[in-house]
Amino acid sequence: MSDLGEGRRMNAIVPIVLVVVLIVGTAVLVVRVGVVARRRGYELGDEVVVRCRAGHLFTTIWIPWVSFKAIRLGWVRLQHCPVGDHWTFVSPVRDSDLTDEKRRIAAQYHDRRVP
Numbered sequence: 001m002s003d004l005g006e007g008r009r010m011n012a013i014v015p016i017v018l019v020v021v022l023i024v025g026t027a028v029l030v031v032r033v034g035v036v037a038r039r040r041g042y043e044l045g046d047e048v049v050v051r052c053r054a055g056h057l058f059t060t061i062w063i064p065w066v067s068f069k070a071i072r073l074g075w076v077r078l079q080h081c082p083v084g085d086h087w088t089f090v091s092p093v094r095d096s097d098l099t100d101e102k103r104r105i106a107a108q109y110h111d112r113r114v115p
């Protein structure tokens with residue numbers, strides 16, 4: 001193969017390698033954030049108890065860096081609270097800070113089934 005052909009092939013391979021590195025790097029980072037959050041006592045997934053600024057408890061889907069219905073600001077999100085029917089900042093509640101009564105109250109309200 002000529003040098004020109006080799007150069008074209010490398011030009012095609014480099015973007016593919018970059019995309020693969022970005023996807024793998026992002027996946028590793030998401031898993032790492034999940035591990036750190038669990039070590040700190042926070043549950044992640046589709047039944048996460050969160051509290052809004054007004055103190056309302058409800059459950060939501062909380063997956064690190066994945067959100068289509070909220071604006072993420074680090075460990076806090078701006079999203080709709082189904083209890084008070086208002087937009088507010090919400091953050092996860094540590095599992096150890098929840099009583100059975102608080103879990104029952106939070107389970108009564110779940111926002112939309114979209115992360």
Ligand SMILES: [Zn+2]
Pocket residue numbers: 052053054055056081082083084085086088
């Ligand atoms: Zn609220």
